[in-house]
Amino acid sequence: MAIRTILAPVAGSEIDRRVMDLAFRTAKRFDAHLEALFVAAEPQDSIPIVGEGMSGLIIEEMIRAAETETDKREANGLGAFKAAVQAAGIEITETPATQTKPTCAWRKDNGREDETVARRGRLFDLVVIGRDPKEASASLTFDAALMETGRPILVAPQDPPATIGENAMIAWNGGVEAARAVTSAMPLLRTAKTVTIVSVGDVPYGRASARELAEQFRWHGVEAAVVEHTEAGNVANTLMSEAEKCGADCIVLGAYSHSRFKEMILGGVTQDMLAKCTLPLWIMH
Numbered sequence: 001m002a003i004r005t006i007l008a009p010v011a012g013s014e015i016d017r018r019v020m021d022l023a024f025r026t027a028k029r030f031d032a033h034l035e036a037l038f039v040a041a042e043p044q045d046s047i048p049i050v051g052e053g054m055s056g057l058i059i060e061e062m063i064r065a066a067e068t069e070t071d072k073r074e075a076n077g078l079g080a081f082k083a084a085v086q087a088a089g090i091e092i093t094e095t096p097a098t099q100t101k102p103t104c105a106w107r108k109d110n111g112r113e114d115e116t117v118a119r120r121g122r123l124f125d126l127v128v129i130g131r132d133p134k135e136a137s138a139s140l141t142f143d144a145a146l147m148e149t150g151r152p153i154l155v156a157p158q159d160p161p162a163t164i165g166e167n168a169m170i171a172w173n174g175g176v177e178a179a180r181a182v183t184s185a186m187p188l189l190r191t192a193k194t195v196t197i198v199s200v201g202d203v204p205y206g207r208a209s210a211r212e213l214a215e216q217f218r219w220h221g222v223e224a225a226v227v228e229h230t231e232a233g234n235v236a237n238t239l240m241s242e243a244e245k246c247g248a249d250c251i252v253l254g255a256y257s258h259s260r261f262k263e264m265i266l267g268g269v270t271q272d273m274l275a276k277c278t279l280p281l282w283i284m285h
Contacts, residue, residue, distance in 0.1 A: 003030040003187045007124040009037045009117050009141060010080060012073025015130035015156070020084035022156040022280060023128040025164055027102040028088060030187065034104040036081045037120060039113040040070050074108065081106055114144035121149035130156045131274060146255060146285055152184035154250075155274065155281040161249045164280060168192040169248035170224075171239050171269075172199045174207025177254030181284040182213070185252045186220060188282065195224040196246040198239060201232035236272030243279060250280040 008023035010016045020036065027034040085092060085104060094105045109116050121127045127149060131142045145153050165188040172178050182189075189195055195217070199210040214224040225246070229238055243251055255270045273281060 001125065001184070001187065003125045004032050005124045006030075006032050006034045006126045006128055007037060007117075007121050008034060008128045009039070009113070009145070010077035011038070011113065011141070012076035013132070015132055016077055016080035018156045018158060018160055019128055019130045020080050022154065022160045022164065024084045024088040024090060024102075024104070025160070026126070026128060026154060027090065027104065029164055031100045031102050032125070033096070034090070034102070035124070036077070036104065036106050037117065038074055038077045038106070038108050039116045040074060040108060040110050041066070041113065042110060078106065114140040117141050118144040118148035121145055121151055124149075124151060127151055127153045128156060129153055146283065152181065152282060152284040155283065157278050157280060159278070160280060163249045165189075165192055165250050167194045167247050167249050168196070168252060168282075169239075169243050169246055169250070170195065170197045170213075170252045171254070171273075172197050172210045172213055173201075173254070174199075174203050174209065175254055177256065177285060179254070181252050181254040181282065184284050185282050188250070189217070189222050189252070190220055192222075194246070195222055196227060196242070196248065197224050198227045198229070198242045200229045200235045200238045202230060234272075235269045236276060239269075239273065240277055243277075248279060250282055251277065252282045255283040255285040 006023060006027055008019055010019065023034055023036070026032070088102075090102050090104050092105060093103050097103055109120070117127070121144075127145045129142055129145050131139065168185070168189055170178075170182060170185075170189075172182075197210040197214055203209045210226045210228055214226050217224050227242055227246075239251065251273070253270070253273060256268070270283075
């Protein structure tokens with residue numbers, strides 16, 4: 001599968017800058033069409049359940065305040081989009097080009113952001129998104145993109161590197177999620193200058209090893225180095241250390257190999273990587 005369309009949600013927050021930066025560079029990397037999506041919340045959804053004694057005037061004031069906040073967020077998001085367009089020098093169009101080249105468009109929808117991103121994201125090849133655990137709406141939208149689109153997502157870190165996918169690293173444990181992530185990332189891996197496969201700990205019975213994956217890659221014209229750590233230790237720390245050693249500019253990772261609820265409560269590789277990793281994460285559940 002080629003990466004021809006990319007969805008990048010914007011919300012008028014500080015996250016937008018890094019999302020737009022990474023999304024536009026990824027669009028140029030794949031000659032893809034990028035859609036920046038802003039979702040305007042319905043004003044009535046932004047106010048709490050109306051209780052007894054709450055006057056109509058108060059409700060109207062709350063709705064106006066919600067509309068003002070939405071307008072402010074939209075202006076901020078559109079500003080980030082326009083700045084990224086100018087920096088990238090990409091044509092704005094809503095019509096597919098006859099020649100292969102990067103293009104972009106702005107789209108505004110109304111509704112719940114998480115539901116809209118989930119619905120819209122299923123139509124695209126890749127979703128580029130940021131994550132801020134301190135902001136509830138951003139976290140809900142991130143979860144929807146990861147768990148409900150059926151598409152790979154590219155997580156924008158605080159400061160995206162200068163390149164994306166030239167030196168790719170794969171976190172491999174032989175699991176279904178890792179396999180899905182690798183398959184979705186093949187357009188990236190086929191064109192990377194270097195690919196490094198890293199496994200941490202013993203390979204569970206019934207799963208393919210990192211070396212077997214590297215052998216299979218040769219059918220795709222991909223030559224990959226293999227690093228195998230037999231000692232498990234802290235998996236996320238080991239992966240980030242290896243990424244630094246091999247000069248990776250992105251990491252391909254299968255998300256939530258264990259129960260997502262268990263990882264959220266007890267911790268796990270996915271949670272650790274999302275919290276600590278300073279590189280873009282190409283992940284898929």
